[in-house]
Amino acid sequence: MAAPLGLHLEFGGGAELLFDGVKNHHVALPGQSDPWDMKQLLAWIRGNMLKERPELFMQGDTVRPGILVLINDADWELMGELEYQLQDQDNVVFISTLHGG
Amino acid sequence: MCQVEEDYNGLECKQEKIPVPTLDRKCVKCKEGTAALIIRVSDAFCRSCFKEYFIHKFRAMLGKNRVIFPQEKVLLAVSGGAASCSMLSQVIEGLSRDAPKKLRFLPGIIYIDDGGACGRSQEERQRSVDQLKSIFTHTGFPYFIVPLEQVFVLPSSVLVPVTPDPDPSSPSYKHAVDQYIREHKLAEEDEPSAAARLRVEDSYPPEHKLALESLFSSLNTLTAKEDMLHTLRQHLILHVARENGFSKVMMGESCSRLAVKLLSNIALGRGAALASDTGFSDPRFGDVGIVRPMRDYSSKEIAAYCRMFDVPSVFIPGLETRTPDKASVQRLTEAFITNLQAEFPSTVSTIYRTSEKLHTVKPSESEHSEPASRCLLCVCALDTCVDKASAFHATLLSEQLSQIKLQDVSHDALRCAETQDASHDALRCTETQCCGTGGCSSNRVPAHQDLKTLLCYSCRLTIKDMGSVATLPAYITAEAERRRKRSLMKKEISEYLLEDAD
Numbered sequence: 190m191a192a193p194l195g196l197h198l199e200f201g202g203g204a205e206l207l208f209d210g211v212k213n214h215h216v217a218l219p220g221q222s223d224p225w226d227m228k229q230l231l232a233w234i235r236g237n238m239l240k241e242r243p244e245l246f247m248q249g250d251t252v253r254p255g256i257l258v259l260i261n262d263a264d265w266e267l268m269g270e271l272e273y274q275l276q277d278q279d280n281v282v283f284i285s286t287l288h289g290g
Numbered sequence: 291m292c293q294v295e296e297d298y299n300g301l302e303c304k305q306e307k308i309p310v311p312t313l314d315r316k317c318v319k320c321k322e323g324t325a326a327l328i329i330r331v332s333d334a335f336c337r338s339c340f341k342e343y344f345i346h347k348f349r350a351m352l353g354k355n356r357v358i359f360p361q362e363k364v365l366l367a368v369s370g371g372a373a374s375c376s377m378l379s380q381v382i383e384g385l386s387r388d389a390p391k392k393l394r395f396l397p398g399i400i401y402i403d404d405g406g407a408c409g410r411s412q413e414e415r416q417r418s419v420d421q422l423k424s425i426f427t428h429t430g431f432p433y434f435i436v437p438l439e440q441v442f443v444l445p446s447s448v449l450v451p452v453t454p455d456p457d458p459s460s461p462s463y464k465h466a467v468d469q470y471i472r473e474h475k476l477a478e479e480d481e482p483s484a485a486a487r488l489r490v491e492d493s494y495p496p497e498h499k500l501a502l503e504s505l506f507s508s509l510n511t512l513t514a515k516e517d518m519l520h521t522l523r524q525h526l527i528l529h530v531a532r533e534n535g536f537s538k539v540m541m542g543e544s545c546s547r548l549a550v551k552l553l554s555n556i557a558l559g560r561g562a563a564l565a566s567d568t569g570f571s572d573p574r575f576g577d578v579g580i581v582r583p584m585r586d587y588s589s590k591e592i593a594a595y596c597r598m599f600d601v602p603s604v605f606i607p608g609l610e611t612r613t614p615d616k617a618s619v620q621r622l623t624e625a626f627i628t629n630l631q632a633e634f635p636s637t638v639s640t641i642y643r644t645s646e647k648l649h650t651v652k653p654s655e656s657e658h659s660e661p662a663s664r665c666l667l668c669v670c671a672l673d674t675c676v677d678k679a680s681a682f683h684a685t686l687l688s689e690q691l692s693q694i695k696l697q698d699v700s701h702d703a704l705r706c707a708e709t710q711d712a713s714h715d716a717l718r719c720t721e722t723q724c725c726g727t728g729g730c731s732s733n734r735v736p737a738h739q740d741l742k743t744l745l746c747y748s749c750r751l752t753i754k755d756m757g758s759v760a761t762l763p764a765y766i767t768a769e770a771e772r773r774r775k776r777s778l779m780k781k782e783i784s785e786y787l788l789e790d791a792d
Contacts, residue, residue, distance in 0.1 A: 286546065
């Protein structure tokens with residue numbers, strides 16, 4: 190049983206428009222049997238936070254290409270992408286690099 | 291500068307075949323720091339090496355191309371986005387260096403507020419402008435904040451291409467640098483107080499706001515809107531640059547952006563202008579050169595740099611914001627390339643390398659090319675003076691034939707279409723139509739057809755998409771009228787002119 194997690198999520202480069210224009214979010218993930226990984230976090234964001242147009246943020250069960258993801262200021266490609274197991278107080282940043290956000 | 295190339299080529303050779311994602315990868319450059327960002331397939335850089343690499347690349351780009359001379363006034367086109375704001379930060383960085391490595395040009399900043407074309411409210415626009423102002427003021431550079439509505443007060447001279455005076459006194463970069471160093475020793479105290487010349491032109495009458503709205507609503511597709519916005523923005527930047535004596539304009543287009551531009555421009559029929567649309571330097575305006583110093587950076591590098599090193603930027607929604615992938619040709623191309631890039635990480639760089647190899651074939655008579663041979667809107671050399679057996683003429687003929695049935699003037703128009711001269715067919719065709727009936731009054735409303743003859747293939751398509759060309763800003767229609775009259779007059783006096791020797 191994994192303990193509940195507190196995360197700091199940040200959206201930028203236009204991605205914030207899909208979240209009511211708010212850039213910084215402090216979220217609490219409930220405790221669950223398996224540890225939280227990025228894949229579950231993205232599903233959770235889609236279910237609980239995305240206000241509109243999920244296709245502009247997600248593609249399948251990952252983020253849309255063109256959105257840069259940094260976990261604790263490091264490229265998520267270095268951290269195992271969807272398999273990365275989130276730790277309490279992690280800082281996850283999503284920056285859209287697409288034209289017009 | 292060759293050292294740079296060697297450096298990075300060396301790195302590329304060391305690429306591992308299969309990137310293994312591990313949590314504790316080391317930087318490929320210093321082999322010590324913990325990797326923070328993957329730049330190319332398996333090149334992971336640590337924070338400090340990434341910063342060094344990013345800064346170096348900007349200087350290398352300017353050093354390699356040697357187009358910006360010491361003491362030259364350079365206008366930085368900043369949109370508020372990550373790419374142009376990181377360009378601004380690199381310029382600030384370069385100017386703050388110690389003597390030998392210092393960049394020596396005089397920067398100014400321009401922001402074109404296109405909110406009026408994108409349907410943003412006055413308050414939203416004001417908020418963005420205020421945010422940008424605080425960034426710009428902080429730099430100490432003179433800046434211009436120009437609302438797009440200003441296109442309605444542009445003079446038509448903007449569209450007249452100026453050939454750069456072949457000044458024999460400033461031929462080489464090296465010469466200019468030497469001269470600068472000499473002069474600088476003489477007059478060290480002659481530092482221009484750049485910040486003293488702040489000027490903001492952020493007012494416009496409400497009728498211009500309405501005119502801009504009707505201009506953009508008369509364009510039917512997002513593709514044409516984006517194209518028109520780009521054209522008008524270029525004209526405004528050019529005008530401000532000329533008015534204030536800037537001889538270079540820096541655009542912050544990244545290589546990801548340019549890859550999209552390259553492919554979408556081909557789709558839009560701008561193949562003939564690709565080299566100047568996407569190359570490092572764009573000489574089309576003659577006296578004001580456009581340079582793209584960010585064209586070596588991917589949008590990922592830029593976004594990561596801005597985030598890691600706190601480069602201030604302002605997100606400003608544009609025409610493409612929150613539109614689906616298929617909303618426009620440009621948007622679709624972007625989606626295509628970014629999706630491909632996710633699977634095949636060398637997509638963007640491959641397209642980008644291709645764009646580097648493109649060159650414009652100069653038409654033989656380019657030395658004395660007249661204004662009429664340039665496109666009215668994009669100011670590129672007209673690509674419509676081509677051989678009769680070309681895709682362009684095939685399209686034109688089929689368009690004319692399809693219009694004949696509609697207007698039911700089959701015989702005249704058909705004859706006109708058939709007897710076209712290889713080079714000036716379209717021009718003559720319209721002239722026989724509108725002037726054959728004696729209609730040469732000066733206050734005519736310009737028709738689609740009149741404009742078309744002055745445009746390149748791609749701009750014709752954009753104009754074709756317009757409901758009414760009457761919504762175009764006055765400087766465009768005035769210049770179109772001037773060129774039309776000029777070509778008419780030339781035709782009238784042609785029989786009295788001596789033929790060119792060849």
